[in-house]
Amino acid sequence: MHGGGECPLAADLVLVLDISSSMGFLTEILDRELDGIVEEANRAGRSTRFGLIPFVDNYRIDMTGNLASGRVHTTSHGLRRAVQYYRRNYTGTNRNPGDGISGPAKQNPLCEENALDALHAAAEEFPWRSYAGRIVVVATDDTFLENPDNYGDRDSDGDTSSKDFPTEGNYPARRTLSETVRALRDRNARVFSITRLAPPAASDKTAPRCAGDRRLSRSAVSDGWSTPYKGQPPIPEQLGGRNYDLDEVRKGNLSLSRTLLDVVAAGGVCALAGD
């Protein structure tokens, strides 16, 4: 036992991170704050393991960690290096993480981003510890599409091969909202989100914005996170979490470190087993 009978807190935290170009600012904040976050999350008898799943119109499970064949990070050094790598090679170039480093650049014809498939992968593919609290934090500034839509079919004509800008591509939405929620619930994962409550106001010149086409209305950016998605309750509401305002993080009014550490404290569980 640690610290005079206090119970050791164990948490597995998977960061499902939108790395499209409009989210570049958050990867910079993360890079600056990760050292403190990881240190604090493992202080005083706590054991926190981190996973990283970057996504745009598809996703990849980061495999550069120090445990579990790379799926798990326990050091801020490794996590920071991974975040920097995705920013450098995917964010600025509009490359989809699932395509790998040799994938095409200048993708992303529709503003909606594929959080659902990345969340589903977190549920199914992260090596969750049996005795740890299971937490997913998803950060994005837009809503998502569902199967059988395709993120690369800009004009929704069923063909994904138009080469005029912005280029189409075959980026199918593989899951629905209810399938994704079910997968996370089956794993007892709690989901927290850091998202926009509304699209940026025209007067806000500093807010990053999506210049592409949209499938859903502009006001739908919050759907699935802080407002219902086609009649279904927001994901965090269905899965024991809550939403935080991404724009407050961008403006510096809400600390990303504090938010993630609060989530670890809320979602960690007392673990009597060792590592």
Ligand SMILES: [Ca+2]
């Ligand atoms: Ca985006």
Ligand SMILES: [Ca+2]
């Ligand atoms: Ca997109």
Ligand SMILES: [Ca+2]
């Ligand atoms: Ca098309």
